[in-house]
Amino acid sequence: MIEIKDLHKSYKIGKNSLHVLKGININVEEGELVAIMGSSGSGKSTLLNILGMLDVADEGTYTLDAVPIKDLDETKAAKYRNKFLGFIFQSFNLINYKTAVENVALPLYYQKVGRKERTEKAMQYLQKVGLADWASHLPSELSGGQKQRIAIARALAAEPKVLLADEPTGALDSTTSYEVMNLIQNINDEGKTILVVTHENDIAKMCKRVVRLKDGVIIEDEKVNQVRASDHV
């Protein structure tokens, strides 16, 4: 599903350049649930953002679902993101003046899906994350866990190939974190490929594979025995 070869990325800070990713190689198969771990500043988000086509690598190749991702202009990137990728952010990033169902329907709006079908689909995904009753609430009326579940529903609504989650539980307490991980595991069980950036071991253990970053390279990449989040709830 994802093929990354010899990926490099530096940030320019004034005259200096900070080499963050120094040759990353990784393959992710369909249906995998991968944790990307590493200490703060190790480049986890940078990697995820490149995978999410929100940022571009300096060097290396990236193939997503057999489509080589290169020479992206913003319009093309937007279309790929819309079609292939679902994002889950640490800070939820819901649009605060839109209701839960409107937020979930937004990616479908950019897919030019008609209004009725859009709302139907959005409701379906709200149902899936157990928040159908909250459809007409604004984000400010929801708890952190609920917001993240809405965000997950939004990420799923466009039926992407891959879900990219950058510290999805970073802003949540442990009980809520496990609820969110439970949801992510369930979605993965249905076959969706998911990458989760985290620096928490217990969250990583709930994935099927753990990739560790340090100093811009992968120092460890292993399959693990998945701990079910539902056991903790």
Place this chain on the structure above:
Amino acid sequence: MLILSRDTWQEIFGSIQKNKARTIITVIGVLWGIFIYIVLSGAAKGLDNGFEERFENIAMNSMFAWAQTTSVPYAGFKTGRPIQLKLGDVRTLATRVPEIQYIAPRIVKGAFGGESGSVVYGQRTGSYSVYGDFPVLSKIAAQKIYVGGRFVNEGDIKENRKVCVIGERTQKELFGKYIDPIGKFIRIDNVFFKVIGIKKFEDGGGFGDDGDITIPFSTYRKLYNTGDNVGWLAIAAYDDADVIKVEQDVKKVLKKIHKISPEDERAIGSFNLGELFTKISGFAKGLTFLSLVVGIATIIAGVIGIGNILLISVKERTKELGVRRALGATPSEVRGQIILESVFLTLIAGIFGIILGSFALKGIAVASEGADIPYTNPTVPIPFVLGALFIMVVLGTLIGLIPAQRAVSIKPIDALREE
């Protein structure tokens, strides 16, 4: 398709509603601009119409000439010689200045400071200016005579008839409400005259009032023993003639007849309405132009205000726009939305401005009704309104381009990082 879709509008409303107070304040900027524009140009139009109405009775290309005293010695005459226009001048002028369509010699007793005619009907007396006129005058300045009466005619002139046309005030003062003056006799300076008409008074000729009495020129000569003397000349040029040139030619000819130095600027006085009209319509045009400039400037200022607000709004919404782009909004979709917001705000403001402006014009029209100012039917021509709206859409689009460009110039990842 993008413009018409309900979703697009919902997106626009959503983001506009987010900051109602600020949106309203910005909209008021543009609204004020178009309001000023509508009110000023409507008022200018009203004044223009008003002037036109006032002067509709008098030929636009008419002029007057009269004689004064010389100010330059010439042909053996000393300076300060009084000049007297004569009836003979009329024919000479008519032949020498071919642009003259009508020429009416006039003479008056009273009006310019002299003693007025004393007029008696039964027990009532009054003093009024008495004009000696030819029928041709009515071709130069319309003489509105009330039904049942008539103006002086050729027969009156030929037979030196003792007939007169009286003014509305004269009628009121001498006859009162219940007596029809037509056919009655009044004494003017002790001579009996038959009233043949009542003239409706219309302001606009400059001098003259509602008490004036007109008698045939020939009768006047005999009554006051004025010989060939003429008080002044009223002249109408052909429609396509240049009145200012006619005025110069008339003066030139008169100077020649009366042996006045061509350099003498004072001996012959003249006044031409064409010039006055040009000045008045110039004033109205100037006012229209001013309203255009002020209005457009205010609209531009308002639209720039909208651009500014959108710029701030775009900056505040950086993160939101980043999220939208992460979810698949293309740069052109983001840009389009912001430009539409700009156009929408501008148009809403414009439409409200036009509506309020029209109300204000209506208010002014009602308030000025009956007041003695030339102000009629203040309307802004539809093309002007449409033009203003069009300009606003164009400006709204142009100004919207700036925040729109700014919104997509930032990379989505940087936008998302923004707090």
